[in-house]
Amino acid sequence: MDVVTRNHVRTSGRPDGQPILFAHGFGCDQQMWRHVAPAFEDRYRVVLFDHVGAGASDLASFSPERYADLGGYARDVLEICDDLALTDMVFVGHSVSAIIGVLASLAAPGRFSRLVLVGPSPRYVDDDGYAGGFSRAAIEDMLDALDRNYLGWSTAMAPVIVGNPDRPELGEELTNSFCRTDPAIARQFARVTFLSDNRDDLHRVRVPTLVLQCADDAIAPVAVGRYVHAEIPGSELVTLDVSGHCPHLSAPQATVAAIDAFLRSGPR
Amino acid sequence: MAGARPNSPGVHPALQPDSSEDLFEHAPCGYLTTLPDGSIIRVNQTFLTWLGRSRDDVLGLRFVDLLTDGGRIYHETHLRPLLEMQGHLRQIAVDLVGPGGGRLAVLLNAVLHRDSEGQPVAVRTTVFDASERQHYERELLRERRAAEDAAATARALHEHSSFLARLSRCLDEADGWDERAARLVELVGGELVGAAELWDVDAVGRVRPTVNNGSPGPGAESLSGDVGSAVRAAVDTGEPVLRGELSTPTTVDRVDGGAALAALPMTVRGRTSGVLVLWARHDRLRFTPEVRPFLTELAGRAALSLDNARLYERERSTALTLQRSLLAGAVPDDPRLRIAAAYRPAVEGLEVGGDWHDAFTVGPNRIGVVVGDVVGRGIAAAAAMGQLRSATRAVATSGVGPARVLEGLDQFVAHLDAGQMTTVAYVEIDLDSGRATYACAGHPPPVLVHEGTSRLLWDGRSPPLGAHIGGAPRGPASSEPGCRTDATVDLSADDRLVLYTDGLVERRRSPLQRSIDRLAALAAREADLPVASLVDALTAELLAGVVTPDDVCVVAIGRIATGPFHRRLRPLVSDLRALRADLQAWLCLQDPDRTSVDALVLAANEAAANAIEHGIRGEPGGTVTVRAERAGDEIRIDVVDEGTWRAPEDGRFGGRGLTIVGRLVDHLEVHRDGGTRVHMRRRVGGPA
Amino acid sequence: MSPDDACRVSTAERDGRLVVCLTGELDVAVAGEVERAVNAAVAAAAAVVVDLDGLTFLDSAGVRVLDHLLGACYERGVPVRVVATPGSPAAFTLRVCAFPDHVMCASTDEALADLP
Incomplete structure (x- = not known):
């Protein structure tokens, strides 16, 4: 299985431009970036992909061992970089992918020229003196909610999708068809995402970093954004006056403007 | 008998004029309308009754505030993105917080309304009671999880995955290949199995042991022995090789119910660069066929981490060597002028940049000094830097003066098709008179210190090399005479001239002007140090504690009289x-x-x-x-x-x-x- | 111009003897570092030649490094010679410091021939 098929890698923009890689967060797929990514196509080589288990990725490539922690996903990112020969790259990661980007940059710092972390959180669960925003019980409750919806979804919807593989336009008609994720994989991804603790990785980041924070975010609260900013040496924090966890969907223009300003600033 | 017909045409009593409002309020499902940010602006009585809350209580809250903690995460990570992307939701199960804090299982349908511009205006949501369905689902789930938990592999899987997570982190924290390899055998050999040894595979497939953690007889083991043959088999097949009975006795425990030895090929980017050999210990991981996937993953991760370290070391060292060889070279030996330079590569862990400096004789009494900054990093930037450095010498020694030198470089960059947007500060100094002629192509201004005060040399400026000049497009037009300008200043004996690249002054949180002013003040304060010490003092002070991703070049020039x-x-x-x-x-x-x-x-x-x-x-x-x-x-x-x-x-x-x-x-x-x-x-x- | 390249220590083997070449400027700022490097280089040598002709400067702290080296070699019974061609910067400083003449040689060949 080649990497491009495995991760449903799609490239657009200038083939000779600096690469900019967009990584979607938990709960969705690369379509999340559809209002943001095109704005970079005139100057960059834009690369989009789906994490294994999400979107149009190859579900058979999933193995519980490989994706037992975020390191497995970071490894996928590095393999995509290898396959496409991406260097001097801008990495834009949303939510859990922000942390995946951090891990990838630590493993291969030379590849990354900038990190843009959209709504990052190194730890969701409250801990001794650390306010991640959620109790352990809340996380278990969410995993539960996830399971119940997939129970309904997988029985009612799967045949319809499987029955029309060659007519993608039908996708628009299908209920809740975006962000489709294999239920078993989603459950493990959720577990890995919401129970991981990557606080100790932040201070080792040596790539110029932008932390893009929403002013009213129930998943990654402002205090967590400030924490990430304080831990990553020399990072920049921009708070968007946006509610929710997905500024790239709810306020794409402001998101594009903030990323663009960061990429044009400072040392090359 | 008109009027006596109970079913005469007209309105049924249940459909009175105010009944649409009534239908909304008392419908068999909950209705609510929210703004795009989630705040509730309209809600029906049915929904309020389910919640056991008053209208005033609920209006102004956000919809997520009504959900349980878990539902809130699910809403923010799934439902809201989904709604924004496809405009509607169907049959989504969530739990609301009901009366007395209990759970209220519901199903949601929602539609996002947009205005003619496509901007979201409001979300209309219907809510159905789903306690029955929920009960059934919970039963299903409970059964499924029980089955999962019963599987003995579940716990092992968890242990394996936490080990892999720790291994990845531990390796990534180490800097070079040697360190990563040492940590690998230490962690795997010390905690997971009895002992571990790393074998190297060279380009022609020869194997030899390199790093080990107290393994039995490393090195003494001949290639035809148990280990050697397992290693060979692992390289040849590309698959983990498990060996049971060993012909030579080892110090490692005898293991029942698993192989004594595992040889794991470390394959990355299509090449097997090494083999990780593991010896079993009875109270630790057993080498059974079931753990093959785990061992494969372990070797894969280790291989990638080591390979990354090796590639990175190689590229960085090539680029550094290239750069050093280019930056080396004798400064013109004339007692009338002291030139000292410092180059500091970008912070450890990043690729080298394209900064350079150079000093050379231009004529019998004239010395040229240049500082430049090529866009980009790594070998490509270092190579472009080398070409521009030679080009500068070649153009300058014809004695045309700084402005024409820059024009020559414009032409060079246009033909080279590399080095565009390079910034350069170039100065020529007459050794007898001390007159300095300088020109800057998009480069930070040189600092001149005279009698204890400093000033920035803002004259003689023009855009970076290969940039559009005076509206003319890049290329031949920009190399026409007159595009570039230069300026002069007289240096007396105790004056100092400082050229530098932007890495010295560019700070993320500080305006450039302020950093340059700080440099100028510092140069004035330290100008009576020896010339080389001035360079050292500037870099030490301005770069103290700074994590800069850019490389830094500083040159100080002082006349001797x-x-x-x-x-x-x-x-x-x-x-x-x-x-x-x-x-x-x-x-x-x-x-x-x-x-x-x-x-x-x-x-x-x-x-x-x-x-x-x-x-x-x-x-x-x-x-x-x-x-x-x-x-x-x-x-x-x-x-x-x-x-x-x-x-x-x-x-x-x-x-x-x-x-x-x-x-x-x-x-x-x-x-x-x-x-x-x-x-x-x-x-x-x-x-x- | 960085301090780490101020003075370099390199070694070569000639006729079974260890030749240690010092190049650059040996002064108090680098003396400690150079002393460690030289000690490590000569630890297992049976006969030593220290070639100072590559030095462009030598100060009294550098002379002290040579003095320690000579002392250590005498103690171990290892013959040692110091090469500093007359007129070189190192020879100038050694003369001023009245460095013992009998270990000084004008060239590496002379030093090798002079060793027992």
């Missing part, structure tokens, strides 16, 4: 070398015999070393001053410190230093009064 010589030293023995260079140049201008130059340099060095070592070392504010002047056929040097003399510990060295000084000069006086003043005189002859 025949008049009195004066330098201040910091309490650092490293300043001695810089002092010697400046003093030697000054002495050469006095044109004495060669022996006198050597003697006076050594004498001043010993006196200054004494002053630093025993007078002021470790006193942050302490300084040593060195003055020299010519009086007739005599050269007089004074070395003064304001420190408190501390006798040398062995009672010998300081004395020896001064004994030597006594042999080097005709006259020596040592005054200790608070600080120490060493006064030396030597008669000098003509050139030897």
Whole structure:
């Protein structure tokens, strides 16, 4: 299985431009970036992909061992970089992918020229003196909610999708068809995402970093954004006056403007 | 009997005029309307009744506030993105917080309304009671999880995955290949299995053991033995090889129910670069067929991490070597001008950049000094830098002057098709008059220090190389005469000129102008240091504690004239070398015999070393001053410190230093009064 | 111009003897570092030649490094010679410091021939 098929890698923009890689967060797929990514196509080589288990990725490539922690996903990112020969790259990661980007940059710092972390959180669960925003019980409750919806979804919807593989336009008609994720994989991804603790990785980041924070975010609260900013040496924090966890969907223009300003600033 | 027909045409009693409002309020499902940010602006009575809350209570809340904690995460990560992307949701199960804090299982349908511009206006949601369905689902889930938990592999899987997570982190924290390899065998051999050993596979497939963690008989094991053959098999098949009984006895425990040895090929980017050999221990991981996937994953991760380290080391070292070889090279040897430079590569862990500096003879009495910054990093930038460096020399030595030199470089960049947007500061100095002609192509302004104050040289500016100039497109047009300008300034003996690249001053949180002003102030304060020490002081101060992703180049230029010589030293023995260079140049201008130059340099060095070592070392504010002047056929040097003399510990060295000084000069006086003043005189002859 | 390249220590083997070449400027700032490097280089040598002709400067702290080296070699019974061509910067400093003449040689060849 080649990497491009495995991760449903799609490239657009200038083939000779600096690469900019967009990584979607938990709960969705690369379509999340559809209002943001095109704005970079005139100057960059834009690369989009789906994490294994999400979107149009190859579900058979999933193995519980490989994706037992975020390191497995970071490894996928590095393999995509290898396959496409991406260097001097801008990495834009949303939510859990922000942390995946951090891990990838630590493993291969030379590849990354900038990190843009959209709504990052190194730890969701409250801990001794650390306010991640959620109790352990809340996380278990969410995993539960996830399971119940997939129970309904997988029985009612799967045949319809499987029955029309060659007519993608039908996708628009299908209920809740975006962000489709294999239920078993989603459950493990959720577990890995919401129970991981990557606080100790932040201070080792040596790539110029932008932390893009929403002013009213129930998943990654402002205090967590400030924490990430304080831990990553020399990072920049921009708070968007946006509610929710997905500024790239709810306020794409402001998101594009903030990323663009960061990429044009400072040392090359 | 009109009017007696109960079913006459008209309105059924249940459908009275106000009933649409009634239908909304008391429908069998909950209705609510929210703004795009989630705040509730309309809600029906049915929904309020389910919640057990009043309308005033609920209006103004956000919808997520009504959900349980878990539902809230699910809403923010799934439902809201989904709604924004496809405009509607169908049959989504969530839990609301019901009366008394209990859970209220519901199903949601929602539609996002947009205005004609496509901007979201409101979300309309219907809510259905789903407690029945929920009950059924919970049963299903419980059964499924019970089945999952029963599986014995579940726990092992968890242990394996946490080990892999720890391994990845542990390896990534280490810097080079050696360190990563050592950590790998230490962690795997020390905690997971009995012992581990890493075998190297070279380009032609030969194997040999490299790093181990107390494994039984590493090195002594012949290639035809158990380990060697397992390693070979692993390389040949690309699959983990598990071996049961070993023919040679090992110090490792005998293991029942699993193989004694595992050889794992470390394959990455299509090449097997090594084999990880594991020996079993009875109370640790068993090498059974079930753990093959885990072992494969373990080796895969280790391979990637080691390979990344190797690739990175290789590229960085190539680029650094390339850059060093380009930056090396003799500075023109003329006592009338001192040029000192420092290059600091980008912070550890990043690729080298394209900064360069160079100094060369332009004509009989003229020296050119350049500092430049090529866009980008790594080997490509270093290579472009090398070409531009040679091009600068080639263009400049034709004696055309700075503005024409930049035009020549424009032309070069247009043909080279690399190095566009390179910034350059170039200055030519007339060694007799001290007149400096300079030009900057998009480069930060040089700093001139004159009589204790500094100013920025903003004249002679034009855009970066290959940029659009005066509206003309890049290419031949930009190389037409007259596009580039230069300016002049006169340097007197104690003036300093500082050229630098933006890495010295560019700070994420500070405006560029402020950083440059800080540099200028600092240069003024430190201008009386030896020229090389000035460079050192600027980089030490401006880069202290700074994590800069950019590389840094600094060049300081000072004229040497025949008049009195004066330098201040910091309490650092490293300043001695810089002092010697400046003093030697000054002495050469006095044109004495060669022996006198050597003697006076050594004498001043010993006196200054004494002053630093025993007078002021470790006193942050302490300084040593060195003055020299010519009086007739005599050269007089004074070395003064304001420190408190501390006798040398062995009672010998300081004395020896001064004994030597006594042999080097005709006259020596040592005054200790608070600080120490060493006064030396030597008669000098003509050139030897 | 960085301090770490101020003075370099390199070694070569000639006729079974260890030749240690010092190049650059040996002064108090680098003396400790150079001393460690030289000690490590000569630890297992049976005969040593220290070639100072590559030095462009030598100060009294550098002379002390040579003095320690000579002392250590005498103690171990290892013959040692110091090469400093007359007129070179190192020879100048050694003369001023009255460094023992009998270990000084004008060239590496002379030093190798002079060793027992």
